[in-house]
Amino acid sequence: MIYKIKKLSLVLLILILIFSSPITALSYSYTQVFENVPPSILNWACPLNNWPIVTSSWNTPRDIGTNPHQGVDLSANFVNVYAVWNGWLTLVGYYTIRFQIDINNDGIKNDSVYYCDYYHLSQRNPQGYYNKGAIIGTSGNGGGQYDPHLHFGGVSSSTRWYRNEVNYRWTSNWNYGKDVDSFKQVEWNSNNTTAITIYFMDDPYTYISPSEVVIFHRKAGTSTWTNGGSMTYIGNYKYTYSFTGKYPAGTSINWLVRIKRSGLSVYSYCWAPAKYDQPDPNPNSTSYPYAYYTNTIN
Amino acid sequence: MRKMNRKIYYILVAILVLVIVSPFVASRLFATNGPWVYLGSEDYRLVPSGNGNFVVFNALQDIDAREIMEARNGIMTDSGVEIIPEGKNVNITFEEMRGRIIPALRFNAITLENTLVELSKKETFEISSPWKNEGQVEEKLKIIRLHLNDKDVLSEDEPEFSSFIPSPDNTKYLLERTSDLWLLEQDTSNMIKISSDTYNGKTYSELSAELQNYVRTKGLEGPATLWWNDNPMFSPDSSKIVYITNRDCMTGGSSIWIYDFITKEEYPLVKNRSGFGEYYQCGGWVDNTHLVARKYYQNNKVSYFIVDTNGNVEYLNIEGEYPVVLSVSDQGLIAYTPNYSESRDIMVIKLDQDVSSTELYSRIINGTLRSYGPELISPDGTKIAYLYAPDKEETSQNLVVADLENNKETIIERAPIKGTIYNFNWLDDNRLLVHTVIAVNGMNEISSWIYNIEGGQS
Numbered sequence: 001m002i003y004k005i006k007k008l009s010l011v012l013l014i015l016i017l018i019f020s021s022p023i024t025a026l027s028y029s030y031t032q033v034f035e036n037v038p039p040s041i042l043n044w045a046c047p048l049n050n051w052p053i054v055t056s057s058w059n060t061p062r063d064i065g066t067n068p069h070q071g072v073d074l075s076a077n078f079v080n081v082y083a084v085w086n087g088w089l090t091l092v093g094y095y096t097i098r099f100q101i102d103i104n105n106d107g108i109k110n111d112s113v114y115y116c117d118y119y120h121l122s123q124r125n126p127q128g129y130y131n132k133g134a135i136i137g138t139s140g141n142g143g144g145q146y147d148p149h150l151h152f153g154g155v156s157s158s159t160r161w162y163r164n165e166v167n168y169r170w171t172s173n174w175n176y177g178k179d180v181d182s183f184k185q186v187e188w189n190s191n192n193t194t195a196i197t198i199y200f201m202d203d204p205y206t207y208i209s210p211s212e213v214v215i216f217h218r219k220a221g222t223s224t225w226t227n228g229g230s231m232t233y234i235g236n237y238k239y240t241y242s243f244t245g246k247y248p249a250g251t252s253i254n255w256l257v258r259i260k261r262s263g264l265s266v267y268s269y270c271w272a273p274a275k276y277d278q279p280d281p282n283p284n285s286t287s288y289p290y291a292y293y294t295n296t297i298n
Numbered sequence: 299m300r301k302m303n304r305k306i307y308y309i310l311v312a313i314l315v316l317v318i319v320s321p322f323v324a325s326r327l328f329a330t331n332g333p334w335v336y337l338g339s340e341d342y343r344l345v346p347s348g349n350g351n352f353v354v355f356n357a358l359q360d361i362d363a364r365e366i367m368e369a370r371n372g373i374m375t376d377s378g379v380e381i382i383p384e385g386k387n388v389n390i391t392f393e394e395m396r397g398r399i400i401p402a403l404r405f406n407a408i409t410l411e412n413t414l415v416e417l418s419k420k421e422t423f424e425i426s427s428p429w430k431n432e433g434q435v436e437e438k439l440k441i442i443r444l445h446l447n448d449k450d451v452l453s454e455d456e457p458e459f460s461s462f463i464p465s466p467d468n469t470k471y472l473l474e475r476t477s478d479l480w481l482l483e484q485d486t487s488n489m490i491k492i493s494s495d496t497y498n499g500k501t502y503s504e505l506s507a508e509l510q511n512y513v514r515t516k517g518l519e520g521p522a523t524l525w526w527n528d529n530p531m532f533s534p535d536s537s538k539i540v541y542i543t544n545r546d547c548m549t550g551g552s553s554i555w556i557y558d559f560i561t562k563e564e565y566p567l568v569k570n571r572s573g574f575g576e577y578y579q580c581g582g583w584v585d586n587t588h589l590v591a592r593k594y595y596q597n598n599k600v601s602y603f604i605v606d607t608n609g610n611v612e613y614l615n616i617e618g619e620y621p622v623v624l625s626v627s628d629q630g631l632i633a634y635t636p637n638y639s640e641s642r643d644i645m646v647i648k649l650d651q652d653v654s655s656t657e658l659y660s661r662i663i664n665g666t667l668r669s670y671g672p673e674l675i676s677p678d679g680t681k682i683a684y685l686y687a688p689d690k691e692e693t694s695q696n697l698v699v700a701d702l703e704n705n706k707e708t709i710i711e712r713a714p715i716k717g718t719i720y721n722f723n724w725l726d727d728n729r730l731l732v733h734t735v736i737a738v739n740g741m742n743e744i745s746s747w748i749y750n751i752e753g754g755q756s
Contacts, residue, residue, distance in 0.1 A: 036378040041371075043363035050461040053476055055521040065519050075476060075523045077542055077552065078579045078594055086693075086742065104740035107693035122594055123622060126641050126666045129693055131720060131735060132742060135669045138622075140594060141577070146518035146550065148577060163378070169370045170363035172392045173459050176370065185388065186379045187372060194379070203510065203521035205476060273378055293379040 030288045033070050034059060034274035035160045039112040040103045044084035044167040045132050047118065047152050048076050048139070051173035057201040058153055058164055059182040059274045061261040067278070068270040070161045071117070071153035072180045076139035078148055083130045084116050084167075095121050095142030101154075102129075117159070119143065119151035153180075163274075183259065183272040188295045192243040196272060198259055199237040211262035213239045216283055220252035220294060225283045231257070247297045254292040256283070331714040333750045335412040339716065341733065341744035342414075344723055345405065345444075346460055347451045348468025348536075349677065352408035352725050353417065353444060355457045360741035362400040366392075369399050392456060405444055405453070408725060412748045420445040422455070423487045439473075441487070450484060465536035470559070472530055472539070477502040479527040479541070479557075492557065493527050494564060497545040502526055505545055512548055525552065529579070534628035535586045538607065540567060542578055551576045554591060556607060567609050582626025582672065584649055590614065590626050604653050612653040617645075625672050629679030631658070631702075641667040646675070646682055646702060658702045664688060668695050670721040678727040681751070685719065694718045697732065699751055708751070716745040728752050 056062065056073035081097075083089075088100040088109070097118040103111035107129060122140025130136055141148040154162035165184050168177025178184040179201050187195040194215075200208040213233075216225040228246075231239035239257075247253055257272040258281060267278040275291035283290045342354035358366075370388050372380030382388060396402055406414040421443040440455035452471060454460040462482075463472040471482040479493040495501060500508070506524040513522040523544075530541040537559055544552040546566065553570040557563070568591065570576050581590035587607045594600050602614040602623060616623075618636020625633040630649040635641050644667060646659040665688040674682050680702055685695045697710040697719050712718055717736030725731050730749040735742050 037374060041367065041374070043360060043367060051459060053523075055523055063514070064521075073521055075521075075525075077523075077525055077528050078577055078592075079529065088691075105737035105742060106740070122600070123620075123638050126639060128666055128687055129691055130668065131693075131695070133670055133721070135671075144519065146513050146516075147522045149521060149523065166371075166374075170358070170366040171459060172456060185372075187388070188375075188379050188381050190382075190384045203506075203523055291377075293377045294375065295379060295381075 028280045028286070029277035030279055030286070031277045032275055033066075033160055033277045034291075035156050035162045036273045036291065037166055038154045038162040038164075039114050040101070041166045042085055042101070042103065043170040044116075044164075045082060046171075046173070047082055047084050047116075048074055048079060048150060049082075051171070052076060053205045054174060054179040054201045055149060055203040055205065057180055057182050058161060059270045060200040060202065061182075061259075061264055061268050061270050062202065063264055063266065067264075067267055068182070068274070071119070071151050071155075072164055074150045074152065076148060076150040078122060079139055080135045081118055081121065081137045081139050081150060083132055083134045083136050084152075085132050086130070087116075088129055089125060089127050089136055091124055091127060092117075095119060095124075095140070097121060097124055097137055098155075099130075099136065113157045114162075115155050115157070116152060117155050120145050120149060122148075182270050182274075183257070186272060186293060188293075190298060192297055193240050194243070194255065194293075194295070195234075195238055195240045196231070196257055197236075197238050198272075200261060207237070208261065209237065210259045212258075212260035214258045214260075215241045215255060216258065217243070217246070217253055217255040219247065220254050225256075228255075243295075243297055249297050251297045252294060253297060254294055256290055256292040258283075333753050334714055335748040335750070336714075336716075337408075337414060337746040337748060339743060339745045342406070342731070342746040343458070344731065345451060345453045345457050346462050347453075347464045349466050350726075351446060351449075351451050351468060352731075353446055353451050353453075354406050354408060354414075354731070354746075355453070356401060356404050357458050357744075358400065359743060361738075361743070364741065365399050366395060369395060403455070403457075405442075407446055408731070408748070412729075412750070417444045417446060419443070420450065425482070425487065425489050439489075441482070452482070452484060463530060463532070465532045466534055467536040470532075470536060472532075474527065474530055474541075476523060476528075477506075477526050479530060492562070502545075505548070509544075509548055527555070527557075528552075530557075531580050531582065531589075533583050533586050533589075537586070540580050540589060542580070546570065552578050554578050554580060554605070567607070568605055568611065581623045581632075583628055584626060584630045584632070585628055588649075590623060590632060592623065604649070614653065615655075616647070618643075624667075624669060624684075625674035625682075627675040627679050629675075631675050631679050633674050633682055633684075635667060644682075644684060659700060659705060661698075661700075661707075665696070671723075673724055676724050676727050680727065683722060683724070683730060685721070695720070697722060697730075697749075699730070699749075710749070713745075713747050713749075717743075720744060722749075 052075040056069050058072050060069045086102040086105045090098045092098045099116045101114045120142045121137045123138035125136045139150045153164050165177040165181040184197040198210050213231045215228040218225050231241045259270050260268050273291040280286050341357040343357045345353040372382040405417040419442050425439040442453045444451045469484045473480040480489040481492045482489050509522045509524050525544050527541040530539040540556050542552050547570045551570040554568040556567045577594040579592050583589045592602050604612045620638045621636050622638035623634045633646045642663050647655040649655050663686045665686040668685040683699045700707045713734045716734045720733040720735040723731045728751045732747045732749045734745045
């Protein structure tokens with residue numbers, strides 16, 4: 001009897017191993033972790049002195065930590081951390097500041113709820129209202145990080161990470177903000193051509209080009225995505241795609257871009273617009289609604 | 299008829315009120331007001347330069363930044379794609395915007411009489427940097443040479459984003475990058491690399507790759523930045539700099555090194571006990587041979603010590619549950635708060651020869667400290683100025699100026715007009731450059747003032 005139970009357990013264990021590994025390897029995550037542009041596009045101050053290097057940009061596919069990266073990493077070796085805008089500092093856990101943005105600077109919490117989170121801090125100032133540029137803490141490696149750095153970025157109340165480059169287009173630093181996000185300014189030009197700028201930042205400080213940029217599109221209101229193939233690289237990390245002749249004038253279309261980074265061992269993609277943690281590379285293979293852009297053909 | 303008379307009456311009253319009130323408004327705007335001198339509704343910031351130079355530039359206001367964003371943005375749709383109108387150049391550069399979309403950059407000297415005198419550019423030159431930037435395009439730095447009295451002051455062409463670190467004697471400027479450190483001497487127009495090319499025979503790239511590999515193989519959460527010479531800090535006599543590096547701590551932590559401009563050599567000052575996860579940061583020089591440094595442990599505990607230029611370490615006994623040094627002056631003064639997470643107290647001590655200390659000032663603040671930078675102590679070490687928020691949820695900030703010899707304090711709640719106090723810098727031993735802020739259409743508008751501690755004409 002005992003022998004039979006042991007045998008059965010062994011068989012079960014083998015079966016679990018056989019079936020669970022491929023599931024793990026092939027499973028995709030539809031947890032919503034990203035938002036698109038923030039509710040208000042404000043000219044944020046640098047959260048550190050002297051515009052340090054971006055060591056990992058928002059929504060960058062990578063092998064460590066959150067993948068794609070939720071937030072922005074900046075090189076910061078136990079230095080002052082500053083308020084990016086006027087707002088209210090609250091403390092979360094042991095190493096995090098959640099800073100509520102006072103969008104219209106009136107000192108009243110009457111705006112859309114919009115935070116900037118600061119992670120891995122070694123010191124945090126007391127809670128309260130701080131003006132843009134005030135010191136609110138000290139960076140560090142809090143939370144068991146190997147390396148002291150500042151992880152920051154705009155988040156919604158449910159901690160979904162916003163695109164940040166729109167807040168830094170006012171400065172010539174960080175390549176006019178482009179360094180902080182994996183994809184930057186998404187353009188629609190009058191000749192029905194879309195353009196998207198893409199490069200990743202990773203340590204050591206380098207611009208990393210994507211290995212593949214594929215566009216999917218459909219007529220608005222339909223459900224199946226057409227794979228439009230690779231976008232055309234026109235230099236300066238910019239990729240374009242022309243919709244001319246693909247849909248009649250006046251058609252409202254949806255489109256999204258799948259971006260691949262080579263050399264990663266697990267999930268290699270990020271998306272524009274970004275929404276889910278690690279969705280299936282084929283948006284037609286699931287019923288989860290991917291985020292997309294909408295334009296009308298001229 | 300009666301209606302008409304009433305109308306005329308109201309108009310006359312309005313004119314009378316205007317006649318009476320306008321001189322007061324004008325005088326408040328343009329004349330001195332007790333200890334206050336109004337410089338204008340500009341965010342005048344000090345150009346980073348050595349001691350005793352009061353050159354300011356007009357920093358961008360929020361409204362200017364919005365103009366830049368407007369120029370570089372398309373029309374943002376709900377889904378996040380931007381429609382670019384025909385002919386719009388969203389890649390317009392700062393250089394193209396200056397004087398057109400945003401105000402031209404102006405440099406002014408603040409005189410001893412509290413006036414602004416516009417400085418003309420003596421020379422503008424480009425440094426063809428020996429490094430390449432991230433996009434592998436040759437990066438050039440534009441430097442402006444300004445003439446102030448009998449000396450020159452150098453500034454980057456966008457001083458707001460300047461990363462120049464000037465020496466106190468105004469003869470040297472450092473430019474720090476993660477991988478190297480460069481020196482521009484005041485009377486030259488070439489940058490010289492002063493950081494070493496290798497450590498233990500390995501280059502920055504080799505050691506950086508080694509560090510990345512270490513982090514990956516250990517399964518640690520990155521990123522892992524190799525700091526070759528981080529946060530350099532000049533000694534008061536400008537003869538040395540100290541900085542942080544982790545090139546000798548590949549398994550975690552950092553150490554403090556020193557570079558001597560006379561011998562042109564660097565050497566480790568405080569070595570990390572490799573693998574113990576100790577991280578160091580320099581707090582400031584207390585004289586030409588001693589500095590305050592702090593050590594962070596993995597558990598986020600912190601301790602302070604004094605280290606001399608020979609590497610001799612003495613632990614600094616400052617009280618408090620979680621003491622944090624706020625400001626250090628080269629007269630041996632240290633301002634700190636005993637419990638940073640509360641920030642309700644501020645203390646100033648003076649170091650003695652044997653690293654014991656004498657308390658000069660101690661206050662329990664009726665609110666919480668606010669800080670924008672490390673310069674709290676006056677250049678001559680006789681006063682301290684600091685900001686606090688009387689109520690943590692309130693938007694106002696009070697400025698305190700305290701005499702460290704007699705502990706006499708002045709609490710300044712606001713400038714005569716133009717909103718609440720925002721931040722300040724010491725100009726000299728008796729004057730502060732104070733900024734005030736007011737929200738205009740949801741954006742901060744900064745104004746600049748001089749506050750005379752000894753009073754002023756009214």
